[in-house]
Amino acid sequence: xxxxxxxxxxxxxxxxxxxxxxxxxxxxxxxxxxxxxxxxxxxxxxxxxxxxxxxxxxxxxxxxxxxxxxxxxxxxxxxxxxxxxxxxxxxxxxxxxxxxxxxxxxxxxxxxxxxxxxxxxxxxxxxxxxxxxxxxxxxxxxxxxxxxxxxxxxxxxxxxxxxxxxxxxxxxxxxxxxxxxxxxxxxxxxxxxxxxxxxxxxxxxxxxxxxxxxxxxxxxxxxxxxxxxxxxxxxxxxxxxxxxxxxxxxxxxxxxxxxxxxxxxxxxxxxxxxxxxxxxxxxxxxxxxxxxxxxxxxxxxxxxxxxxxxxxxxxxxxxxxxxxxxxxxxxxxxxxxxxxxxxxxxxxxxxxxxxxxxxxxxxxxxxxxxxxxxxxxxxxxxxxxxxxxxxxxxxxxxxxxxxxxxxxxxxxxxxxxxxxxxxxxxxxxxxxxxxxxxxxxxxxxxxxxxxxxxxxxxxxxxxxxxxxxxxxxxxxxxxxxxxxxxxxxxxxxxxxxxxxxxxxxxxxxxxxxxxxxxxxxxxxxxxxxxxxxxxxxxxxxxxxxxxxxxxxxxxxxxxxxxxxxxxxxxxxxxxxxxxxxxxxxxxxxxxxxxxxxxxxxxxxxxxxxxxxxxxxxxxxxxxxxxxxxxxxxxxxxxxxxxxxxxxxxxxxxxxxxxxxxxxxxxxxxxxxxxxxxxxxxxxxxxxxxxxxxxxxxxxxxxxxxxxxxxxxxxxxxxxxxxxxxxxxxxxxxxxxxxxxxxxxxxxxxxxxxxxxxxxxxxxxxxxxxx
Numbered sequence: 001x002x003x004x005x006x007x008x009x010x011x012x013x014x015x016x017x018x019x020x021x022x023x024x025x026x027x028x029x030x031x032x033x034x035x036x037x038x039x040x041x042x043x044x045x046x047x048x049x050x051x052x053x054x055x056x057x058x059x060x061x062x063x064x065x066x067x068x069x070x071x072x073x074x075x076x077x078x079x080x081x082x083x084x085x086x087x088x089x090x091x092x093x094x095x096x097x098x099x100x101x102x103x104x105x106x107x108x109x110x111x112x113x114x115x116x117x118x119x120x121x122x123x124x125x126x127x128x129x130x131x132x133x134x135x136x137x138x139x140x141x142x143x144x145x146x147x148x149x150x151x152x153x154x155x156x157x158x159x160x161x162x163x164x165x166x167x168x169x170x171x172x173x174x175x176x177x178x179x180x181x182x183x184x185x186x187x188x189x190x191x192x193x194x195x196x197x198x199x200x201x202x203x204x205x206x207x208x209x210x211x212x213x214x215x216x217x218x219x220x221x222x223x224x225x226x227x228x229x230x231x232x233x234x235x236x237x238x239x240x241x242x243x244x245x246x247x248x249x250x251x252x253x254x255x256x257x258x259x260x261x262x263x264x265x266x267x268x269x270x271x272x273x274x275x276x277x278x279x280x281x282x283x284x285x286x287x288x289x290x291x292x293x294x295x296x297x298x299x300x301x302x303x304x305x306x307x308x309x310x311x312x313x314x315x316x317x318x319x320x321x322x323x324x325x326x327x328x329x330x331x332x333x334x335x336x337x338x339x340x341x342x343x344x345x346x347x348x349x350x351x352x353x354x355x356x357x358x359x360x361x362x363x364x365x366x367x368x369x370x371x372x373x374x375x376x377x378x379x380x381x382x383x384x385x386x387x388x389x390x391x392x393x394x395x396x397x398x399x400x401x402x403x404x405x406x407x408x409x410x411x412x413x414x415x416x417x418x419x420x421x422x423x424x425x426x427x428x429x430x431x432x433x434x435x436x437x438x439x440x441x442x443x444x445x446x447x448x449x450x451x452x453x454x455x456x457x458x459x460x461x462x463x464x465x466x467x468x469x470x471x472x473x474x475x476x477x478x479x480x481x482x483x484x485x486x487x488x489x490x491x492x493x494x495x496x497x498x499x500x501x502x503x504x505x506x507x508x509x510x511x512x513x514x515x516x517x518x519x520x521x522x523x524x525x526x527x528x529x530x531x532x533x534x535x536x537x538x539x540x541x542x543x544x545x546x547x548x549x550x551x552x553x554x555x556x557x558x559x560x561x562x563x564x565x566x567x568x569x570x571x572x573x574x575x576x577x578x579x580x581x582x583x584x585x586x587x588x589x590x591x592x593x594x595x596x597x598x599x600x601x602x603x604x605x606x607x608x609x610x611x612x613x614x615x616x617x618x619x620x621x622x623x624x625x626x627x628x629x630x631x632x633x634x635x636x637x638x639x640x641x642x643x644x645x646x647x648x649x650x651x652x653x654x655x656x657x658x659x660x661x662x663x664x665x666x667x668x669x670x671x672x673x674x675x676x677x678x679x680x681x682x683x684x685x686x687x688x689x690x691x692x693x694x695x696x697x698x699x700x701x702x703x704x705x706x707x708x709x710x711x712x713x714x715x716x717x718x719x720x721x722x723x724x725x726x727x728x729x730x731x732x733x734x735x736x737x738x739x740x741x742x743x744x745x746x747x748x749x750x751x752x753x754x755x756x757x758x759x760x761x762x763x764x765x766x767x768x769x770x
Contacts, residue, residue: 006190009625013424016626025476025623026429026727030553033661033724033731038511038521042666045507046526047270047500058270059242060227064297067229068097070287071153072302073143073160074309075135078375078695079169082133082142082162089159090145095152098294099160100144105130106289111252111280113347116188119479119537120251120261122243122280124312125345125378129256129282130289135164136345137377138171138695139309141282144290146298169375171695173316176372177339183371186351186386193357193423196364198324202333205324209400210335213321213393214761215744217341217688218314218382219699221707224272225307230287231297236263237288244274244539246497250531252280253288269529274501275678276381276540281311305700312380313688315340315350317389321397329405329415331362336394342371346378348385355390355741357423358630359433359471360398360416365423376695381540383678384740387472392682395468395745396760399752403453409467409749410437410446421628429623429727432658433469433632439719440467440634440656453756461640461649464754470655470742474546474629474725474733476621477537482551484513484559485613490586490600491523498528498548499539503736504667505548511664512549512730516556518583534615542631542734545663547618549729555616556583562614563588563600566607572596623727631659631738635676635746641754646766648684648751650714653743657718660725660733668735672718675739681708683744687763 021027032039050056087099108131111123127136135142143160147153170176185191202208229240237259243249243266250266253259271278283300291298302310319338325331336356342348353369382388402409417434420427440446449465450456456463482496494513498505506526514524527533537547560578567573573581573588573596581588587599604612623629636654641647655676662668685706689699699705718739724731744762751769752758759768 006185009188013625016622021626024626025619025621029726030730032515036515038514039663039730041664043507043511043664044666045504046510047506056270058224058272059229059240059268060299060301062229062240064229064231067297067299068146068148068294069150069153070290070298070300071145071157072141072306073145073157075138075140075142077135077164077166078138078171080135080164080166082135083165084163086161087143090156093152093156093159095148096145096156097148097296098146098290100290100293101142102130102132104293106292108285108289109256109258111285112255114248114279115347120248122245122248122252124279124281124347124380126347127345129285137375139377139697141286141310144286146290146294169695171374171376172692173341173372176374180339180370180372182368186349186354186369189351189354191368193365193367195423198333198335198364198366201364202322202324202335205332206327207401207404208322208324209397209404210322211397211400211760213319213396215317215389215392216762217316217690218682218686219308219688219705220275220277220311220313220382221702221705222273222275222277225304226278226281226283226302226311227300228284228287229297229299230291232292236265238265239284239288241266241268241284242272242278243268243280244271244278244499244501245280246499246529246531247535248538249280249284253284256285257288266531267529269500271499271501274539275383276385277311279380283310304702308697308700309377312348312378314382314385315342315379317352319352319393321393323397323401325401325405329407329412331360331416333364334360334362335366338369339372340369341374341376342379343376344373348378348380350379351386352390355387355471356394358421358628359394359418359469361418361422383675384472384737387741388682391468391470391741392744392762395742396748399466399749400758410441413437413469426626426628429627429629430660430723430725431632432721432723433634435721436632436656436658437634439721440636440654443717443719444636444638444652444654446636449753453753460643462643462754463640464750465636465638466746466749466753467634467636468742468745468749470633470635470738472542472631472734472738472741474624474631474728475541475543476550476618476624477543477547478618478620480536480547480551480618481534481615482548482555483534483613483615484552484555485611486600486604487611488601488604492517492519493525493527494552495527495533496548496551497531497533497536498544500529501539503671504664505544507667508545508663509548509552513552516552516583519586542736545732546729546734550618551616553616553729554618555614558614558616560588562612563603566609566612567598567603570606571598573598627727629727629733631657631733631735633657633738633742635742637746637750639747639750639754641751641769646769648764648766650680650747652715653680654717655739657720657735657738658723659720659735659738660723660728661731662720662722663730663732669718671735672739673716675737676716676743677708677713679740679743680713682762683747684763
């Protein structure tokens with residue numbers, strides 16, 4: 001964002017500070033916070049049976065006649081130009097129908113970039129795609145091969161010969177720091193925060209820590225790789241995609257190919273795991289361009305190597321955190337400075353420096369982050385972007401400060417827990433982080449923790465326990481819409497272009513709609529995952545549940561108005577206003593006199609209607625600019641470290657979460673545990689290996705990039721406060737990303753408690769302990 005945009009956001013916040021809270025979204029708490037029937041129960045996923053039977057059709061499984069398969073040829077230099085491109089051998093190979101390069105690719109526009117100012121944009125970078133001979137990162141696609149089978153395409157791709165005129169490339173992090181740039185803002189927050197003369201107060205503090213923490217590059221590895229099945233029909237582009245940005249992908253493809261909005265159709269009923277990666281990258285555009293040239297349908301299924309070279313991941317960070325406290329442990333100064341890699345052509349902000357602004361009260365703050373511009377693949381969102389590396393640094397520093405003070409780490413956090421937003425002074429919408437700490441400490445048996453590091457042993461194993469806080473902001477996307485249709489039988493059908501990445505969207509919203517409309521579950525269906533349905537924003541930032549819930553709530557209000565109009569005067573509801581009725585028992589009834597009731601079926605039959613449909617939309621999320629709204633957690637770890645090998649074995653993880661109301665205990669527990677396992681991988685094994693001489697990613701398979709497998713995963717307990725947030729739809733905040741934040745720090749802190757060795761560089765591999 002620019003200085004002007006900073007000023008606009010600041011001005012809006014200032015105005016909202018004087019606006020009565022009752023005028024804003026959530027001003028009247030959602031009645032379903034307390035009146036829950038289906039919500040809150042452990043409902044199984046509605047798509048579970050199809051997935052177990054193999055009947056759920058993913059993007060790479062859509063049947064299509066005359067289908068061609070795509071394979072990509074990647075550049076082997078980071079910067080320069082193609083001087084010779086020989087595709088003759090590939091074109092002559094068995095089964096090959098087309099080889100597309102910059103020489104014959106159709107003219108393609110640059111995708112509009114993802115952001116809150118354009119909800120129909122999905123581009124992750126600002127570079128042209130196969131339009132010229134210039135190479136801009138190692139791994140850029142320089143040729144697309146289409147063949148009758150995937151095996152034929154892969155073979156022919158090896159026959160393409162490319163020569164380059166290499167140019168000097170910026171690929172080294174340490175060198176890049178010397179010319180790093182400092183953005184005006186990170187997401188919607190001003191980047192530089194200088195409040196209360198933190199440098200002076202740090203120097204004067206009775207106790208202080210000042211250290212540098214490092215997190216590595218990380219790559220996405222969803223179970224289902226990125227895939228798309230693409231066809232052009234009668235001038236229209238149809239894409240069966242694995243995307244968490246359905247409408248934004250459709251809108252972006254329309255811009256790239258110069259089409260009207262209704263000439264692009266994107267379907268993605270099952271995403272196959274997203275975590276921030278399943279957006280629009282070059283592969284969908286290249287596949288669509290090749291399909292247009294070939295005049296046949298094309299299937300693109302990225303190999304792990306192609307995925308690592310084409311789809312961005314979490315940026316590398318280097319963060320300095322300095323904390324100063326008085327003798328009672330109360331923070332006098334919090335400094336958080338750092339560097340992350342964000343090429344100029346990348347559009348994804350990784351706000352690791354935002355974390356420390358919301359968790360703890362401090363008399364002063366000095367916060368800023370800088371970006372290193374390198375000739376590399378654009379970085380992208382990865383579960384808990386910003387907050388995951390940010391909490392590693394902040395929460396390790398808090399543990400170091402507790403040790404310096406000789407204070408229990410939980411007690412240090414309790415003394416500094418913020419009662420309002422530490423920077424803006426905005427009130428919390430709801431915050432019970434310390435209640436979560438109480439729950440988690442009791443569950444893991446924190447009283448067994450040894451205060452003296454390295455003092456607990458079992459044979460060759462040193463035993464340790466650690467804790468850390470997690471945080472992730474509440475987000476609600478504007479413009480998300482939902483259609484509710486009541487049919488002649490009185491059943492409800494909900495439809496929206498929302499996404500199913502495995503978190504149970506359709507399941508929870510079915511529960512929500514049933515309670516909202518006063519219907520049993522078996523009389524409600526939910527359809528999602530298609531751009532022909534009412535608009536939905538991206539599934540990201542733990543925002544989809546709240547956004548879609550707000551849209552369904554808005555639609556239900558319109559539905560009540562329309563039903564009352566249809567009911568007319570010949571009804572038990574005659575004379576009542578829409579505000580005086582409620583949904584119940586398959587119809588509407590008077591709030592004050594429940595005996596005055598009429599069913600949906602009766603209203604529609606008398607009006608001569610077979611169905612009634614309305615569309616509701618999630619409005620502007622003004623509440624997040626007036627209130628401090630964050631999901632928080634308390635993460636605990638118990639582990640062993642071998643004196644002989646340095647091996648770390650995590651025995652237990654406990655996550656206690658404060659995320660407002662929990663809407664479905666079964667799907668929520670799955671989300672929390674999945675997030676914690678990703679945090680386990682970040683702590684112990686995950687690291688993208690980059691050859692800084694060439695800018696080439698070397699860890700391009702699951703043999704080289706290590707994610708946790710079943711034997712790596714310990715016993716995981718999850719629990720939650722279940723205290724509703726009155727400002728949020730259904731009283732619920734996001735849970736998709738909070739499970740990951742704080743886990744790496746809790747594990748690192750447990751390693752220190754076990755060994756007395758402080759590791760500040762992820763992953764925590766055994767060579768760093770020996």
